[in-house]
Amino acid sequence: MIIDIHKGHAKIVKNNLVQFFDLGLLNDNTWLAGGALRSALTGAEISDYDMFFRSLLDAARVEVELESLGAETVFKCPQGKLTTMKYKGMKIQLITEFFYQDMNHLIDTFDITACRFATDGKVMFTKYSAIRDTYNKKINLHRVDFPVATMKRVAKYAAKGYKLTSKAATFFVELVYNRGVDGKELDTRIYID
Numbered sequence: 001m002i003i004d005i006h007k008g009h010a011k012i013v014k015n016n017l018v019q020f021f022d023l024g025l026l027n028d029n030t031w032l033a034g035g036a037l038r039s040a041l042t043g044a045e046i047s048d049y050d051m052f053f054r055s056l057l058d059a060a061r062v063e064v065e066l067e068s069l070g071a072e073t074v075f076k077c078p079q080g081k082l083t084t085m086k087y088k089g090m091k092i093q094l095i096t097e098f099f100y101q102d103m104n105h106l107i108d109t110f111d112i113t114a115c116r117f118a119t120d121g122k123v124m125f126t127k128y129s130a131i132r133d134t135y136n137k138k139i140n141l142h143r144v145d146f147p148v149a150t151m152k153r154v155a156k157y158a159a160k161g162y163k164l165t166s167k168a169a170t171f172f173v174e175l176v177y178n179r180g181v182d183g184k185e186l187d188t189r190i191y192i193d
Helices: 008-016 035-042 056-069 103-107 128-136 147-159 166-179
Strands: 002-004 030-033 049-053 072-076 082-087 090-095 117-119 123-126
Touching: 002 008, 008 035, 030 035, 030 056, 030 103, 035 049, 035 117, 035 128, 049 056, 056 082, 056 090, 103 117, 103 123, 123 128, 147 166
Parallel strands: 049 090
Antiparallel strands: 002 123, 030 049, 030 117, 072 082, 082 090, 117 123
């Protein structure tokens, strides 16, 4: 689903992100995605701004632009997968573990459906399930590639008042049981103490 953030009800997203949008960092290769858009949709407090990119060059360009504005680098992952910067009270995270061909591909990688939002500053890519689960404060899972990280995010969203659905809990347990956290089938023997 593609939504013009300059029209209709979606203008609330633009209005709640105006300070970030005014930085001019977003374009066809550089996107804001995830929880900041979810929070902007509901008017909740935004804790951080997660940026994703088409290439490492696009990420480097944004880092240089933020530095030229006076942003401070507060964390740089030794593996080069994340850079956290602070600028005028905003915590901006440049996520460079993976790169994406477009916003639709990007939101397809998110685990919790209520986080499946991305924008280039003009339009927002999302799914109906993301909007539904955001307004209903439900935790449903789209996919689980990193079970430990997903479990931590589920706990974080539960602390924000979201409720884990039975379907999501079953999906998670079946996935981990069938695949295991290391991608191999788990040993199904019953442990006898």
